[in-house]
Amino acid sequence: MIDTNTRVYHLENVSRLYEMGEVEVRALDRVDLDVFKGEFTVVLGPSGSGKSTLLNLLGGLDRPTHGRVLFYDQDLNELSDNELAKFRRDKVGFVFQFFNLVPTLTALENVELAAAIAGLKGDAKKYLDLVGLGPRADSFPSRLSGGEQQRVAIARALVKEPEIILCDEPTGALDYETGIVVLRVLADINRQVGHNVMVITHNAAIAAMADRVVFLRSGRIDRVEVNSSPVEPEEVKW
Numbered sequence: 001m002i003d004t005n006t007r008v009y010h011l012e013n014v015s016r017l018y019e020m021g022e023v024e025v026r027a028l029d030r031v032d033l034d035v036f037k038g039e040f041t042v043v044l045g046p047s048g049s050g051k052s053t054l055l056n057l058l059g060g061l062d063r064p065t066h067g068r069v070l071f072y073d074q075d076l077n078e079l080s081d082n083e084l085a086k087f088r089r090d091k092v093g094f095v096f097q098f099f100n101l102v103p104t105l106t107a108l109e110n111v112e113l114a115a116a117i118a119g120l121k122g123d124a125k126k127y128l129d130l131v132g133l134g135p136r137a138d139s140f141p142s143r144l145s146g147g148e149q150q151r152v153a154i155a156r157a158l159v160k161e162p163e164i165i166l167c168d169e170p171t172g173a174l175d176y177e178t179g180i181v182v183l184r185v186l187a188d189i190n191r192q193v194g195h196n197v198m199v200i201t202h203n204a205a206i207a208a209m210a211d212r213v214v215f216l217r218s219g220r221i222d223r224v225e226v227n228s229s230p231v232e233p234e235e236v237k238w
C-alpha cells in the first residue's frame with residue numbers, strides 16, 4: 001500500500017559539488033524529490049548522471065553541498081557524524097552490485113553478522129527463508145551462484161528491519177534469468193512485506209516494475225513518472 005501522505009524522503013534543492021582542481025563537477029544539481037511510503041522507486045540514468053551520488057546522500061554515506069535531505073522530516077545534515085552512522089545502521093539496508101559477502105562466513109552467518117552489528121537479535125533464518133534461501137543457510141558464498149549471493153545480501157539488508165532498502169545496480173553482475181529472480185525478491189518484499197525499496201540502475205527495462213521512476217540526466221531530474229500499473233518482474237525484458 002502506497003501512502004502518499006507519508007514522505008520517506010523529501011529533497012529540497014539538493015546539490016553535490018566536487019572540486020577537481022580548477023573545475024567544479026556538479027554531480028547533483030538542484031534536485032527536488034519525494035519518495036512516499038510503500039513505494040518501489042527506480043532511479044534511472046546513464047553513467048555519470050548522478051545516481052550513486054544520490055544514493056549516497058539518501059543512505060547517509062555523504063552530505064549535500066547545498067540543500068536539504070529530509071528523512072521522515074529529519075534533516076540528515078543536522079545529524080552529527082555518529083548520529084548519521086546510526087541512521088545508516090538502523091534505518092537503511094544497502095544492496096550493491098557485487099554482493100560483498102564475507103567469504104569465510106556461511107549465508108546464515110553473513111545475515112547474523114549484520115543483525116549483530118545493528119545491535120539486534122534479528123531472525124536471520126526468517127530472512128533467508130523470505131528470499132528463498134533457507135535450504136542454503138549453511139553454504140559458504142563461494143558455493144552459491146551470483147543470484148543466490150545477491151539474495152543473501154538482500155536478507156542481510158532486511159534483517160536490520162530498515163525503513164528502506166537502497167539497491168545500487170542489484171542485477172548489474174547477474175545474467176538475465178538470475179536478475180529476474182532477484183527483482184522478484186525485491187518486488188515481493190515491497191508488495192507483500194511492505195518495505196520501501198529503491199533501485200538505482202542504468203537498465204531502463206527495470207523501470208516498468210516501479211511505482212515511481214525518477215529520470216536523472218547530468219545531475220538533474222529530467223522527469224518523474226508515476227506508474228499506475230507496474231508490471232511483474234517476469235515481464236521485464238532486456
Ligand SMILES: Nc1ncnc2c1ncn2[C@@H]1O[C@H](COP(=O)(O)OP(=O)(O)OP(=O)(O)O)[C@@H](O)[C@H]1O
Binds near residue numbers: 018049
Ligand atoms: N568523489 C568524486 N570526486 C569527483 N567527482 C565525482 C566523485 N564522485 C562522482 N563524481 C562525478 O560526479 C558525476 C556523477 O557521478 P555518479 O557516480 O553519481 O554517477 P552514476 O550515475 O552513478 O554513474 P555510474 O552509472 O557510471 O556509476 C560524474 O561526473 C562523476 O565523475
